[in-house]
Amino acid sequence: METNLLLFIILLLSIVFNIALAYTVHKKQNQNKKLSIQLQKLKDLSTKFRDMVTQREDVFYKNLHNISVSFVKDVSESYLIYFDGDVGRVVSYVGGKNRATIIDKKVIKTELPYSANRVYVVNGSELKHIDFGPSQDKGIDSNDSKVLISDIHIGGELKAKLLIERQEPFVDEEIDMIKSLSGFFTSFIATHNYVSNQGRFEKDMILTMIRILEYHDTYTKGHSKNVATIASLIAEKLGLNDELIRKTYWAALVHDVGKIVVPSSILNKESKLTIEEFEVVKKHPVYGHDFLSTSPELRDLARYVFHHHERWDGKGYPAGISGEEIPLISRIIMVADSWDAMRSDRPYRKGLSKERAMEEILKHSGAQFDPNIAKIFIKMLADGEIQ
Ligand SMILES: [Fe+2]
Structure with missing residues (x-):
C-alpha cells in the first residue's frame, strides 16, 4: 500500500x-x-x-x-x-x-x-x-x-x-x-x-498466473475458482467487511500459485507421493508467498497464502503456528480448500459425497480446522447456501 x-x-x-x-x-x-x-x-x-x-x-x-x-x-x-x-x-x-x-x-x-x-x-x-x-x-x-x-x-x-x-x-x-x-x-x-488501471493490471496478472498453473497442474483446473467462491461466502457469513471479503476471494484464488515451480511429474502423479516428493509439494505456500510479496499491493495476500496449510492444532506447515495465530483468511481458505479437494474426483479415487465430506469437516474441527469456521461452514451447507 x-x-x-x-x-x-x-x-x-x-x-x-x-x-x-x-x-x-x-x-x-x-x-x-x-x-x-x-x-x-x-x-x-x-x-x-x-x-x-x-x-x-x-x-x-x-x-x-x-x-x-x-x-x-x-x-x-x-x-x-x-x-x-x-x-x-x-x-x-x-x-x-x-x-x-x-x-x-x-x-x-x-x-x-x-x-x-x-x-x-x-x-x-x-x-x-x-x-x-x-x-x-x-x-x-x-x-x-x-x-x-x-x-x-x-x-x-x-x-x-x-x-x-x-x-x-x-x-x-x-x-x-x-x-x-x-x-x-x-x-x-x-x-x-x-x-483503477493498477487494479486492472494486478487482476490480469493474477488471472494469468492461475491459467499457467492450470496448465501445469491439471487437478487445479476449476479448483482455485471454487475455493475462492466458497472462501468469500464464508468470509461474508463471518461478517467481514467488503475489503476483507475481496482479499479472501483473491488470496483463495491464488492460494496454490506456488505449485507453478513444483515439477508437474510430482503434481500429476497418480500413485502415492514419496516422503521426498511430499516435502517438495509442501514448499508451495512458501513459493506462492515469494511470488506475491514482490508487489506491495499484494503483500497481504502473500501472508494469507503462506499460511493456508497451517492447522488449528499447530501440526500444519510451513510455520507450524496454531489457533488464532494463523491469519483468519488463511483459516477460511484451509476449510474451503479441503472441502473442494474432498468433493473432487482424483485419478485414484472418486470425490466424497456431500454428507461424507461434511462428516470429515466435523471430525477434524478443532484439530485441522478452526472450530468456529467449521461450525459456520457446516450450517451454510445444511442450509443449502453452499453445494
Ligand atoms: Fe495448497
Missing part, C-alpha cells in the same frame, strides 16, 4: 496548494464570509479523500461533480463529460431532466466550445446544437443562459469538461473558485485513473 500512501501525500499537497490559492482569492476579494464557507468545503474534502480515489468509476464522477456544483448557486443544469480521445460521454448529470437519457450520451470534443483559459463562460446559445436531453425548453441549449465551462487537462490532453449552466451571470469569485477546483480535479482524476 506504499504507492497509495504516496498518492495520498501528492493529493494532500494538491489540496494544500488549492487551499492556498483559494486563500489568495479570498484576500484579494475581501469576501470573508462566503469564501470561508467554501474553504471549509475544500477542507472537508480531504477527509473523504482516500475513499474517493478508490471508488467505482460512476460513483467517483458523481461525487466529484456534486462537489463542484455545490460551489455555485442556483445551477439549472450541469454536465460532467469524460473524454476518451475525441469522443466524450456524459458521466454525471445534475438537473431536472431524466438522468437515464443523459448518462452515457456521446459527445464529440470538437463540437464543444474551447478556450485556452481553461475556465471560461459562454452563452447558452453556443451549446444550442448539442442535444443533451429530450427537453429543449429549459437547459443548456436555452438562449439566454450562461454556461461556466471548466476544462480538465491531464498530461496536456483535454480529459474532462465540466459544464455548469444558470440564468444569472457568473461572478469573478465563482469563476476563481472553479479555477482552483479544476487544478484539484486534475490531480484527482489522474490519481483515480492510475489506481
Whole structure:
C-alpha cells in the first residue's frame, strides 16, 4: 500500500496548494464570509479523500461533480463529460431532466466550445446544437443562459469538461473558485485513473498466473475458482467487511500459485507421493508467498497464502503456528480448500459425497480446522447456501 500512501501525500499537497490559492482569492476579494464557507468545503474534502480515489468509476464522477456544483448557486443544469480521445460521454448529470437519457450520451470534443483559459463562460446559445436531453425548453441549449465551462487537462490532453449552466451571470469569485477546483480535479482524476488501471493490471496478472498453473497442474483446473467462491461466502457469513471479503476471494484464488515451480511429474502423479516428493509439494505456500510479496499491493495476500496449510492444532506447515495465530483468511481458505479437494474426483479415487465430506469437516474441527469456521461452514451447507 506504499504507492497509495504516496498518492495520498501528492493529493494532500494538491489540496494544500488549492487551499492556498483559494486563500489568495479570498484576500484579494475581501469576501470573508462566503469564501470561508467554501474553504471549509475544500477542507472537508480531504477527509473523504482516500475513499474517493478508490471508488467505482460512476460513483467517483458523481461525487466529484456534486462537489463542484455545490460551489455555485442556483445551477439549472450541469454536465460532467469524460473524454476518451475525441469522443466524450456524459458521466454525471445534475438537473431536472431524466438522468437515464443523459448518462452515457456521446459527445464529440470538437463540437464543444474551447478556450485556452481553461475556465471560461459562454452563452447558452453556443451549446444550442448539442442535444443533451429530450427537453429543449429549459437547459443548456436555452438562449439566454450562461454556461461556466471548466476544462480538465491531464498530461496536456483535454480529459474532462465540466459544464455548469444558470440564468444569472457568473461572478469573478465563482469563476476563481472553479479555477482552483479544476487544478484539484486534475490531480484527482489522474490519481483515480492510475489506481483503477493498477487494479486492472494486478487482476490480469493474477488471472494469468492461475491459467499457467492450470496448465501445469491439471487437478487445479476449476479448483482455485471454487475455493475462492466458497472462501468469500464464508468470509461474508463471518461478517467481514467488503475489503476483507475481496482479499479472501483473491488470496483463495491464488492460494496454490506456488505449485507453478513444483515439477508437474510430482503434481500429476497418480500413485502415492514419496516422503521426498511430499516435502517438495509442501514448499508451495512458501513459493506462492515469494511470488506475491514482490508487489506491495499484494503483500497481504502473500501472508494469507503462506499460511493456508497451517492447522488449528499447530501440526500444519510451513510455520507450524496454531489457533488464532494463523491469519483468519488463511483459516477460511484451509476449510474451503479441503472441502473442494474432498468433493473432487482424483485419478485414484472418486470425490466424497456431500454428507461424507461434511462428516470429515466435523471430525477434524478443532484439530485441522478452526472450530468456529467449521461450525459456520457446516450450517451454510445444511442450509443449502453452499453445494
Ligand atoms: Fe495448497
